[in-house]
Amino acid sequence: QQQVKQSPQSLIVQKGGISIINCAYENTAFDYFPWYQQFPGKGPALLIAIRPDVSEKKEGRFTISFNKSAKQFSLHIMDSQPGDSATYFCAASRGSSNTGKLIFGQGTTLQVKP
Amino acid sequence: DVKVTQSSRYLVKRTGEKVFLECVQDMDHENMFWYRQDPGLGLRLIYFSYDVKMKEKGDIPEGYSVSREKKERFSLILESASTNQTSMYLCASSLDGINYGYTFGSGTRLTVV
Numbered sequence: 001q002q003q004v005k006q007s008p009q010s011l012i013v014q015k016g017g018i019s020i021i022n023c024a025y026e027n028t029a030f031d032y033f034p035w036y037q038q039f040p041g042k043g044p045a046l047l048i049a050i051r052p053d054v055s056e057k058k059e060g061r062f063t064i065s066f067n068k069s070a071k072q073f074s075l076h077i078m079d080s081q082p083g084d085s086a087t088y089f090c091a092a093s094r095g096s097s098n099t100g101k102l103i104f105g106q107g108t109t110l111q112v113k114p
Numbered sequence: 115d116v117k118v119t120q121s122s123r124y125l126v127k128r129t130g131e132k133v134f135l136e137c138v139q140d141m142d143h144e145n146m147f148w149y150r151q152d153p154g155l156g157l158r159l160i161y162f163s164y165d166v167k168m169k170e171k172g173d174i175p176e177g178y179s180v181s182r183e184k185k186e187r188f189s190l191i192l193e194s195a196s197t198n199q200t201s202m203y204l205c206a207s208s209l210d211g212i213n214y215g216y217t218f219g220s221g222t223r224l225t226v227v
Contacts, residue, residue, distance in 0.1 A: 006156070042220055043118070043218025043220050043221055044204070044216075049215065101147075101159065101162060102159075102216065103159070104149075104157040104158075105156050106154055106155060
């Protein structure tokens with residue numbers, strides 16, 4: 001079963017634009033929501049993460065917005081750059097689990113055009 | 115920085131072969147994971163281990179097994195490779211997935227012919 005649904009599957013944005021990727025989850029026990037970034041030929045790397053006690057977290061040009069009641073969270077990339085072109089995965093896990101087992105979304109391939 | 119090393123970048127195996135995918139991490143992490151990555155399906159958890167000799171099934175364990183004899187090494191075994199196991203396999207480790215996230219290897223692209 002797919003517990004984290006991610007959209008869109010692919011996204012093309014002009015340089016300087018805003019990239020927005022959305023995720024929805026089903027399990028209300030989830031309490032940790034990271035985003036991973038993957039470049040071709042590399043494994044995914046942690047980009048930014050949020051817990052449900054805050055509605056927004058910002059790190060540089062990357063912002064996570066979180067809506068607990070709607071069970072949705074999104075990644076915003078401001079002033080998108082060609083170097084941001086990559087595949088992005090959202091994920092979720094239960095903090096009470098000491099394994100930190102992550103459930104990933106389907107991934108979004110972002111292309112930023114110069 | 116933590117390194118997670120997967121022994122092979124590309125592998126081509128024949129249907130029915132027994133396949134071993136090796137993963138080694140160098141930072142004494144307790145937790146290790148095997149995922150497969152397929153277009154449109156994201157990363158799906160095959161098996162994970164939170165201690166030496168301990169392992170648990172993930173979401174898609176059928177056709178796979180794992181071995182963790184030492185803390186730093188976590189192996190994925192395809193008992194009898196099939197063409198539907200052609201995929202990118204990613205190994206990850208974490209000290210504590212909640213506070214530190216995962217560190218992934220670069221992946222093994224397995225093709226079963």
